Amino acid sequence: MIKNFRTRAAWGVVLATATAATVTIGATTGGPPNPLPDEPQTRPAAGRGKEPQTTPRTAERRQIAASVLGRDLKFTLTAVRSQADPLAASVRLQVFTFEGGAWRESDRAPVGEADAWFWFPLTGRHAVCRFSTAGTEPAPVAVSLLVTPSVGCSPAENFRIENGRIVPA
Known part of the structure; x- marks a missing residue:
């Protein structure tokens, strides 16, 4: 009985690993692209509304x-x-x-x-x-x-x- 449990547990780990690899490969090779944000990225500030995350940089x-x-x-x-x-x-x-x-x-x-x-x-x-x-x-x-x-x-x-x-x- 313990031998059957170990075998089934080992197959469960293999199946979980294979599923995770398939999901990862599928996501990196052919999934839909990430959607673009509707508004510029902002970060919340304590007690205030949204502020721009970056300031305009000066021309190098x-x-x-x-x-x-x-x-x-x-x-x-x-x-x-x-x-x-x-x-x-x-x-x-x-x-x-x-x-x-x-x-x-x-x-x-x-x-x-x-x-x-x-x-x-x-x-x-x-x-x-x-x-x-x-x-x-x-x-x-x-x-x-x-x-x-x-x-x-x-x-x-x-x-x-x-x-x-x-x-x-």
Whole structure:
């Protein structure tokens, strides 16, 4: 009798384990997707109504290249991470002039479309394929950036700097 009880108990454990594995596998491979919430996730606060769980984050910025010509003209390329998509980024070209003992921004322009770049390749190694500047008037600037390691570099985007202002070439 005890032998039959042990055998039945062992089969019960095997059956329970197999059922749990089947349910788990079924849930991870083919079940319906989780429904989207109707409203943003919030957390209750003591004595108050619902409050948003996260605060808006500030845009992350990273300078990816800079060039100084002489003592009065400076160019920078800055990657700005997208607020909507954490994998996307925008790039801006900024021109600075040295006035009164300090660098002052004289103009800025986007390089490509807004949020058209990928953040991680853009802020990683070898992100700048070409960033050429010259001290002639008007000063030519050419920019080519890494799209992805497998795609390679973007076509060069050309600008001219006339009296501290950026003009697309």
